Amino acid sequence: MTSETPNTPSPDQIRRSPKVLLHDHLDGGLRPGTIIELAAQVGYDKLPESDADKLGVWFRDAADSGSLPRYLETFAHTCAVMQTKEALFRVAAECAEDLAEDGVVYAEIRYAPEQHLEAGLTLEEVVEAVNDGFREGERRAKANGHRIRIGALLTAMRHAARALEIAELANRYRDNGVVGFDIAGAEAGFPPTRHLDAFEYLKRENNHFTIHAGEAFGLPSIWQALQWCGADRLGHGVKIIDDIEVAADGSVKLGRLASYVRDKRIPLEMCPTSNLQTAAAASYAEHPIGLLRKLHFRLTVNTDNRLMSGTSMSREFEHLVEAFGYSLDDMQWFTVNAMKSAFIPFDERLAMINDVIKPGYAELKSEWLFRQTASTSGSVSA
Template sequence: MNSSAPFSNALTHEQLRAAPKVVLHEHLDGGLRPETIIEIADEIGHTLPAQNPEELRAWFFEAADSGTLERYLETFAHTVAVMQRADDCFRVASEAAQDLASDGVVYAELRYAPEQQQLAGLSLEAVVEATLAGFKDGQQRAAENGNPIEIRTILCGMRHANRTKEIAELAVAFRSDGVVGFDIAGGEIGNPAQHHLEAFEYLRRENMPFTIHAGESCGPESIWGAVSVCGANRIGHGVQLIKDIDLTRDEPQLSDLAHYIRDRRIALEIAPSSNLQTGAADSLETHPISVLHSLGFNITVNNDNRLMSRTDTSREFQLLSETFGWGWAEVARCTENAMMASFLPYPDRLVILDEVIRPAYGALGSTNAE
């Protein structure tokens, strides 16, 4: 990753923290505070690779910075281990809401796989109930600190397991309580979305939106399966779609799949720092996000896992500003894209967009122009 700033007028982290942001792709078990991990691990007798918060934070980043999705996913053994009791589910969710809000995020959809949080005997329902209660608590605390945020939940089934239909049914059961969608997570290689078609067909019958991780470790064929076969409303990552676009000609030539995704406004939930760590992109300078944005794709900017990538949303935009010269116009565009692509009811999207996001960026744009 290039740490230099080739654009002298790049937006700073502090400037970006003051701007309202929207996050659609954020894993709850990838954003824990190291201090919380250490405290809970000590209570339950779980051995960690480090006992000092800063050393543990560095370990997560370095272990995840291996260049493969498989190695990246191994780090979650420690975060999931401390999310097995109801009180711990509540605490992690509350802290996640507060931490996102402190970075200026005004709306976020956090996802997690409740089937991984049953090692201490919790039912799936108990995991979801405790987590939703934690989000509510975190929202209230954030508002009291002057950082209002709205949190909603996406439940994940694990793509290498056989419980996706069960988790899809769980998502539908809690749709009136803050669960707004479904996803499949885990290793993409060898686990195509089509293997879980029963779950996606059920969700379509129930009119429940869903996103699918695709085009991270695998190529356009994975995205095709997620969109064309399963009917995904959004794509998690999707950066490998660039392989379906011929950039060698005078005018870029899009495949039928790329045309469909762009023209139907299917949002790409891109997480630049995470993409570098998992090998989905070779460098920030060659990351396809800028090209995809310039071609009119529905781009959103996300954290994926704040702990593993040692990042936050402001930093992700800062890196894009430093690398590609993005200014307030691009940040505002991606933020509006994310708000409109969210699984929140349409009138609720417009309230946040018209009352929070657009006025703020209007002011920032005027200040920037002056």
């Protein structure tokens, strides 16, 4: 356990804890029932299952292949039913509701506008429909007693040639729901340097961007994302472990790239369950997040694709608590890291940390201490 106070959280406390999510794909988090209903509305007849529960299982099984390209194939079905304003609005609203129900208080949700144009929508119509959906989801969450704020990240696909166009789109909407830019898709054969014009444009505009790097490829992908492109954060970045040596006596030596990432406090958007599915890690217990946490890298915990991974922020933390004995203090550390690394203004990040996150964890720790004290005195059963 990395904390001096052995305040191991229960599943209920994990669910109620304030959480921050920086890496989650809109088209990877649909409710199975919503997919079925939207497919019927647009006449999409290629779904592998017509029952919501069975469809959810199919997505998880199909994604659990150990291959990133195979994992990405599952998105053909979700994108197929996200081609109208109404569908995009619904999916975005339900995303906000689902995250808020899980205790997420701030989230940056990414999606690729270029993948939602098949029915004739413009890029602007896609962005506005999603933004409207997020605002509606925030209102519904508030009505149900939950607090959440959603910012959008506009993603360009690595294999396409629209990165500059999407970067310009992100910049036009930067004060209207969009907080940054990203590139996604298969890493091998599609290095981030193919899109240097987009990144140079964003830097000139003083805008934020993250880059999927170091998930399926390796250290060259991370190096290019940082040194050629200037990424603010790394999407996944799990392969940074390849630049760290652990000797037989337990001593650790960081290579120059790993040292640079740690020294510069570059946030790593870790997605443990997704990494297992794409063979970037062998198990939760063997996931590099354990060592990287001990070495004090700027780590954040994320879901990546909640549908394909059958996960949530609470489930991700449950796995880490079980694998590494993490405490409420550790959860707070990951959460504050994520909020520090968000693409909203500093004063707004600070307010979230001081007014929402820290008080939320303080309450949970007091609750844990009370139960432990009462249990020891015999006034409350264990």
